[in-house]
Amino acid sequence: MPAPQRDIISQSGYRAGPDLFKILCQGAALVTVLLLGWIIYEIVESAWPSIQKFGLDFITTSAWVPNRERFGVLPFIMGTLASSLLAILFAFPLGVSIAIFLSENFLSPSIRQTMRFVVEMLAAIPSVVYGLWGIFIIIPIVKAFGDWAVASLGGFPLFSGPAYGNSLLTASVVLAIMILPTITAISRNALAAVPKTLREGTYALGATRWEAIFSVILPTAAPGIVAATILGLGRAMGETMAVAMLIGNSSRLSWSVLSPSGTLAGLLANQFGEAQGLQVNSLMYAALILIAITLFVNLIGEAVLRHTQKATAGIR
Amino acid sequence: MDSIASYSLGFFNNDPSENTKVIARSLKNRILSGICIALSLLTMVPLISIIFLLLKKGLPLLGLNIFTELPPAAGMAGGGFGNAIIGTLAMVGIGLAISGPAGILSAIYINEYSPASRLAQAVRMVAKLLTGIPSIICGVFAFAVVVMATGTFSAYAGGLALAVLMLPTIILTSEQALMGVQSAYREAAYGLGATRFQAIARVVLPDAFPAIMTGVMLAVARAAGETAPLIFTALFSQFWAKSLNEPTASLSVLIYNFSTVPFPHQIAMAWTASLVLVAFVTLANITAQTIFSRRH
Amino acid sequence: MDFGASDAAMSDEEIAKVPSGVVMIPATAGEIVFAYNLPGFPGIKLAREVMAGIYLGTVTKWNDPAIVKANPDLKLPNLAIQVAYRSDGSGTTYVFTQHLSAISAKFDDEVGTDKSVTFPVGVGGKGNEGVTALIKQSVGTVGYVEYGYAKDNGLLMASLQNKSGNFVAPDIASARETLSNLELPTNLRIWPVDPEGASDYPIVSFTWLLLYKKYPNAEKLKALKEFVNWSLADGQSFSESLGYVPLPAPVVEKAKAALSTIE
Numbered sequence: 001m002p003a004p005q006r007d008i009i010s011q012s013g014y015r016a017g018p019d020l021f022k023i024l025c026q027g028a029a030l031v032t033v034l035l036l037g038w039i040i041y042e043i044v045e046s047a048w049p050s051i052q053k054f055g056l057d058f059i060t061t062s063a064w065v066p067n068r069e070r071f072g073v074l075p076f077i078m079g080t081l082a083s084s085l086l087a088i089l090f091a092f093p094l095g096v097s098i099a100i101f102l103s104e105n106f107l108s109p110s111i112r113q114t115m116r117f118v119v120e121m122l123a124a125i126p127s128v129v130y131g132l133w134g135i136f137i138i139i140p141i142v143k144a145f146g147d148w149a150v151a152s153l154g155g156f157p158l159f160s161g162p163a164y165g166n167s168l169l170t171a172s173v174v175l176a177i178m179i180l181p182t183i184t185a186i187s188r189n190a191l192a193a194v195p196k197t198l199r200e201g202t203y204a205l206g207a208t209r210w211e212a213i214f215s216v217i218l219p220t221a222a223p224g225i226v227a228a229t230i231l232g233l234g235r236a237m238g239e240t241m242a243v244a245m246l247i248g249n250s251s252r253l254s255w256s257v258l259s260p261s262g263t264l265a266g267l268l269a270n271q272f273g274e275a276q277g278l279q280v281n282s283l284m285y286a287a288l289i290l291i292a293i294t295l296f297v298n299l300i301g302e303a304v305l306r307h308t309q310k311a312t313a314g315i316r
Numbered sequence: 317m318d319s320i321a322s323y324s325l326g327f328f329n330n331d332p333s334e335n336t337k338v339i340a341r342s343l344k345n346r347i348l349s350g351i352c353i354a355l356s357l358l359t360m361v362p363l364i365s366i367i368f369l370l371l372k373k374g375l376p377l378l379g380l381n382i383f384t385e386l387p388p389a390a391g392m393a394g395g396g397f398g399n400a401i402i403g404t405l406a407m408v409g410i411g412l413a414i415s416g417p418a419g420i421l422s423a424i425y426i427n428e429y430s431p432a433s434r435l436a437q438a439v440r441m442v443a444k445l446l447t448g449i450p451s452i453i454c455g456v457f458a459f460a461v462v463v464m465a466t467g468t469f470s471a472y473a474g475g476l477a478l479a480v481l482m483l484p485t486i487i488l489t490s491e492q493a494l495m496g497v498q499s500a501y502r503e504a505a506y507g508l509g510a511t512r513f514q515a516i517a518r519v520v521l522p523d524a525f526p527a528i529m530t531g532v533m534l535a536v537a538r539a540a541g542e543t544a545p546l547i548f549t550a551l552f553s554q555f556w557a558k559s560l561n562e563p564t565a566s567l568s569v570l571i572y573n574f575s576t577v578p579f580p581h582q583i584a585m586a587w588t589a590s591l592v593l594v595a596f597v598t599l600a601n602i603t604a605q606t607i608f609s610r611r612h
Numbered sequence: 613m614d615f616g617a618s619d620a621a622m623s624d625e626e627i628a629k630v631p632s633g634v635v636m637i638p639a640t641a642g643e644i645v646f647a648y649n650l651p652g653f654p655g656i657k658l659a660r661e662v663m664a665g666i667y668l669g670t671v672t673k674w675n676d677p678a679i680v681k682a683n684p685d686l687k688l689p690n691l692a693i694q695v696a697y698r699s700d701g702s703g704t705t706y707v708f709t710q711h712l713s714a715i716s717a718k719f720d721d722e723v724g725t726d727k728s729v730t731f732p733v734g735v736g737g738k739g740n741e742g743v744t745a746l747i748k749q750s751v752g753t754v755g756y757v758e759y760g761y762a763k764d765n766g767l768l769m770a771s772l773q774n775k776s777g778n779f780v781a782p783d784i785a786s787a788r789e790t791l792s793n794l795e796l797p798t799n800l801r802i803w804p805v806d807p808e809g810a811s812d813y814p815i816v817s818f819t820w821l822l823l824y825k826k827y828p829n830a831e832k833l834k835a836l837k838e839f840v841n842w843s844l845a846d847g848q849s850f851s852e853s854l855g856y857v858p859l860p861a862p863v864v865e866k867a868k869a870a871l872s873t874i875e
Binding site (some may be wrong): 011066162 | 663694724732
Binding site for chain 2 (some may be wrong): 008021022024025026027028029030031032035036038039040042043045046093094097098100101106107115118119120121122124125126127128129130131132134135136157177181208209210211231237238239240241245265268269272273281283284287290291294295297298299301302
């Protein structure tokens with residue numbers, strides 16, 4: 001019986017293929033997992049001289065003076081936090097409104113479809129194009145607002161002058177537009193996941209649409225909206241080009257939203273190309289802090305999101 | 317259908333004060349709807365403004381020479397950004413050549429071979445975390461690995477940075493694509509005596525292919541528009557690239573460089589480059605969605 | 613690499629690191645100006661303490677008494693001064709901060725001299741063009757750029773007070789005046805940090821060609837010498853149209869002598 005035997009041989013010959021393929025896939029998976037570690041390792045290694053020299057003072061001092069080899073990123077950390085929090089402040093009401101708009105039936109499906117398209121387009125526009133647009137549209141608007149604000153509200157530290165076009169406020173306004181799609185998409189999913197039964201039950205009790213939205217739908221979707229906001233915050237903190245083009249890239253601490261400011265990502269974008277010696281190490285250290293902050297924020301966002309999905313999975 | 321419930325309540329209620337309350341509730345309802353719609357429509361303003369400016373400022377210079385000539389020096393007229401288009405395509409190509417196989421193979425492992433294994437869970441988590449890492453960090457990584465080692469800015473460094481950027485998108489979308497393949501197909505393949513490899517290669521992958529391509533195109537669209545990973549890995553060049561191991565121009569870095577100059581011609585060129593870039597990214601996105609919707 | 617060029621000459625330590633030795637040859641010269649955007653107010657005069665004060669953030673209004681004092685004829689507006697500086701490392705920043713450090717001890721102490729420094733005020737722009745763009749963008753802005761950029765873009769330029777107390781407007785003639793008053797040392801490295809002549813423009817510097825002392829390839833050496841000789845002779849006539857300052861004859865002589873030492 002030679003034929004079947006050949007079959008077995010050829011089959012095992014095939015098996016050499018699949019086993020190899022499995023090893024290949026496993027290898028790729030392993031590389032992916034190690035990649036994050038590799039990224040962090042490379043950055044820590046390159047940052048090491050700076051970490052040794054400055055330690056935690058790097059985070060708490062506000063000097064970035066390459067010619068004197070003094071490096072501290074406090075202003076950039078504060079700028080990162082301030083610009084992204086301010087962006088959230090602008091984007092949150094808009095994002096949640098659009099999410100409600102998209103998940104409720106105020107208007108015809110075709111209008112909702114258009115709205116969805118608008119949000120998707122906003123997500124597709126490259127950061128550098130937002131920067132270019134911001135230079136020509138948002139800077140003059142913010143400058144005009146700033147001049148008015150300094151004249152009439154200059155007493156408040158938040159609006160103390162002089163008002164610059166390249167400022168924290170300018171960067172935050174553009175950031176808000178950029179993170180809108182993130183907030184909208186995740187919030188919409190959270191709203192859409194509110195069980196129909198809950199919604200209909202509320203209407204049956206005689207509630208108007210907005211009574212239903214405020215008393216039942218939003219509270220039920222709240223954890224998801226919170227997650228959306230946190231993930232939007234993470235996105236804003238890491239956003240680089242538009243911010244670097246608009247914020248003025250200053251390394252000073254200031255209370256005024258009309259002053260130039262700086263972010264960690266912007267610092268890296270501006271200085272890496274021509275940095276030397278300890279400055280490179282310090283930029284790597286700054287990159288490490290940026291990774292730590294964004295990973296932390298994203299982990300919290302993901303955790304809230306996962307918790308939400310589990311919580312709403314029960315009622316259906 | 318806005319407030320049928322409240323109106324009907326009103327009909328059956330004879331107390332006039334109750335009636336005004338209902339009208340007040342209905343009015344409040346309408347006002348809130350109006351605010352919500354107004355805020356939503358407000359979002360259209362920036363998009364319309366961006367598209368309008370792209371067309372108004374970008375179209376005048378759009379011509380064939382844009383694709384065949386080199387960027388103009390400061391204060392000079394004419395020119396184009398052919399080298400930047402080639403540079404962007406080359407670096408996205410390098411990125412795809414690395415992240416495509418790595419991402420799809422990883423996805424096959426975590427969905428087909430051992431979905432519940434620790435390695436698979438780790439891949440999913442790392443992919444999630446990588447999507448949250450700022451794109452400039454990809455550039456910092458490529459700077460440390462390639463630029464500091466070779467001593468020169470290069471298309472390789474830029475390509476590696478883009479690969480890191482694209483990888484998580486490709487893994488996560490490919491996994492979704494593979495999950496979408498009905499398990500009956502796999503079982504039928506095994507039933508016919510196929511090995512795991514044969515089932516994957518002949519049945520699962522062909523079925524999931526369009527959805528995987530969707531993910532790949534989304535990753536390409538995102539990478540093409542990115543600037544931050546390129547500014548200190550590929551840097552920029554005024555000239556046609558002679559090799560991949562030298563500073564390389566890209567559309568996005570050209571826009572960045574030309575956006576903060578006082579020369580009107582270069583600024584106009586930045587707008588034209590933006591128009592080309594947005595058109596390319598939109599085209600890639602639309603391709604991705606067409607592939608996707610054709611399947612579903 | 614066969615040769616380089618820089619606004620910031622190499623230091624002795626840097627030269628010591630090059631095994632084949634270095635010869636620095638001044639190729640052209642440039643001046644750095646205080647360019648500003650204040651339509652209707654050309655030729656504002658800035659005293660020495662005002663120049664430093666603007667970049668230290670102590671002079672914040674265009675009608676600051678210190679500015680008004682030097683410009684009694686102008687009705688300067690009560691407008692905030694917005695400061696622009698180079699966010700990238702540059703020879704321009706080096707030369708500029710070197711001068712401010714020389715004329716103000718406070719500036720030397722708080723900011724210092726380098727290719728990239730941290731100013732206590734203002735907004736950064738990338739390159740001469742970035743700073744020029746910032747100045748054009750909003751009224752009230754002042755920034756330091758190379759003369760050519762300010763001229764080509766029609767920016768107003770301040771007259772600066774020099775060491776002998778006179779206010780000098782930036783132009784090719786005043787910069788040439790500064791250069792011809794210089795005594796060049798044998799290595800040709802000189803920074804006119806704070807020139808003393810009565811009509812000298814105060815912020816001027818050479819751009820150097822950085823050459824090796826020895827070139828193994830005779831053909832390359834010949835081509836290089838021809839190029840440098842051309843730039844020192846006929847090439848100088850192009851300087852002015854590009855906003856640079858043609859080298860005075862004595863400097864050209866010394867540069868040619870230095871070139872002949874290369875082998």
